[in-house]
Amino acid sequence: MAMRDGAAYLAGLKDQRRIWHNGALVKDVTTAPGFANAARTIAAYYDFQCDPANREIVAYEDEDGERSHRSFKIPRSKDDLRKRTAAYAAWAEHTGGQLGRAPDYMNAAMAGVAAASHHWGQSKPELGEHAEHILDHCRRNDVCLTHTFVTPQIDRKTPLGEQEPYLNAGVVKRTSDGVIVRGSRVLGTLAPFCDENVSFGLPIIKGEAELKYALGFTIPVDAPGLHWVCRDSFDPDRSRRDYPVSSRFEEIDTVAVFDDVEVPWENVFDFQDEQVHNAALLAMQFQESLGHHVIVKNVAKTRFLLGLAHLIAESAQTNSFINVQIRLGEIVTMLQTLESIAVAAVEGSVENPANGVWYCNANAITAGLRLYPEYYVQIIDHIKQIGGSNFMAAPSEANMEAVTEAVGPSVERYFKGAADMTEEGIEKVPLFRLAWDVVGTSLAGRQELYERFFFGDQQLSKANSYQRFDKAEAVEMVRRLLDPEWLSKS
Missing domain, CATH: 2.40.110.10 (Butyryl-CoA Dehydrogenase, subunit A, domain 2)
Incomplete structure (x- = not known):
């Protein structure tokens, strides 16, 4: 089939x-x-x-x-x-x-x-x-x-x-x-x-x-x-x-x-x-095998979250405020980091001579898996801070229809954003309903827990990264600079 x-x-x-x-x-x-x-x-x-x-x-x-x-x-x-x-x-x-x-x-x-x-x-x-x-x-x-x-x-x-x-x-x-x-x-x-x-x-x-x-x-x-x-x-x-x-x-x-x-x-x-x-x-190089999918998914997820944060800021024209731009800039930097890791994972891949299989670069995959749990929590916090009380002023579809029918279409002006994004197919209330479903609903809470503990306890994982990392080259660099005669020897 x-x-x-x-x-x-x-x-x-x-x-x-x-x-x-x-x-x-x-x-x-x-x-x-x-x-x-x-x-x-x-x-x-x-x-x-x-x-x-x-x-x-x-x-x-x-x-x-x-x-x-x-x-x-x-x-x-x-x-x-x-x-x-x-x-x-x-x-x-x-x-x-x-x-x-x-x-x-x-x-x-x-x-x-x-x-x-x-x-x-x-x-x-x-x-x-x-x-x-x-x-x-x-x-x-x-x-x-x-x-x-x-x-x-x-x-x-x-x-x-x-x-x-x-x-x-x-x-x-x-x-x-x-x-x-x-x-x-x-x-x-x-x-x-x-x-x-x-x-x-x-x-x-x-x-x-x-x-x-x-x-x-x-x-x-x-x-x-x-x-x-x-x-x-x-x-x-x-x-x-x-x-x-x-x-x-x-x-x-x-x-x-x-x-x-x-x-x-x-x-x-x-x-x-x-x-x-x-x-x-x-x-089976489990982390390199499955981590590849995770990194690619996280790039897409972060790109989506950046778009969401940008539109929330644009809806109230707060994306001209320096404090909001800093938050958005941090999300951009996270996305760029993840995109770079995704490229490094593949372009730095190596063949395992035991089975002739190519695996993603272990260092790149490890870095991506260790960074994202913290990235995700920070991004969600940025979106909450940018959106503020607007999350609480986004009525359901049925409620909006009922109020509009009772009061008249003029009531809709109270739920508009400062920026008119309707030509792009975006309205403020649906935008904030989407954002709340990402940062505040029961599923949003599950998603945060999911990302926090993906591939296990991240604190233990970081400790394992330290324990397993070959530190010989780093130590040798320090040893050379501790040698008073080092430059004269080189």
Whole structure:
């Protein structure tokens, strides 16, 4: 099948998946309030990739003569990474970077898993073969994947082997056809709208008692015994004029509960090998593989936020004030920094001789991932400061219509901006409704938390950056300047 369109995607969601929300099972995520809008957004992604105007950018022709999204292709050259960047950017720029878990993110993850087949197959060669076959399956069927990379946050101090067993998903037993998995995993973002889940990564395990948690596999979202427990949906199921972000991009985060789920053996690529499991994220260059998508998305998101901040300032003509210009200038600098990082990540990419795969520059990706959590919080604060009380003077579409009908069209002048932007298709109230949906609604709060903790605790990540960084050259520079005879020796 290779690339599928939105209709085919939506048809695939009508199965026996167990999505728990608001005290009940969701019968059909394509029609249920709080879910249907997001399902349509993902369908739009698949229509976007099939649009002839986008096809050459986002797709490539595989060995079977079928077209697949470029994110499924294992990069074998720097040019492959350049083309992957363009494919990522096409959808991210189209949507203002508002969908963090677009399907191409996990497409790339599965390409990364398959590219590390030499690692998975060290002690069990068939596991490496499984990884390659899984990617082939995902590409041929254009599978939409969610992920559960992390252990549930129950007790982060006590070693996993000393805790109650199977809080984290682990192997209960082998069967003739696969393995039985029991426990839970997080954080299945987009899970209600996906076809399959991939689970691997953390925890780092120690010893025999934790070996049952050394596991990596894929499984259909509707597998028997697999339950998805959703947080509240932040889609208010209201007018898109009132909630233009929440009504489109509510990805919904979930906890996966494995109630003795049988995983077919051919879906397993990481199995009860402490050394292989613990080294997996480094071996597959996880951060460089997935961080590429994140950086490109963040460039698009920051560009959107800059446009939003600029229009808010322009609506009240405060963009001539030096204090506002400073805030806007800081956002511009952040955008320019991220754009530069995105270029450096690809142009500084290197080939891994172990598998012949090209990976983005690790330093550039690390810098981008460490900077953005702070950038995002600062940008949101800038927008709040620029907008001020105008956020509280943006009535809903229904309320505005009712007041206009009761008082007359003249009431609309109280809700105008100083700058007339109607010729550009922009009105003040809808503009501020959009801005509030970015900085002040429930989904906005989720988005800030999401960016703060993307790729983990940023404080620990910064400490890890320091610990892992090769400081020899920097130290040598200091040593030279401490030498009184240095210049005379050179």
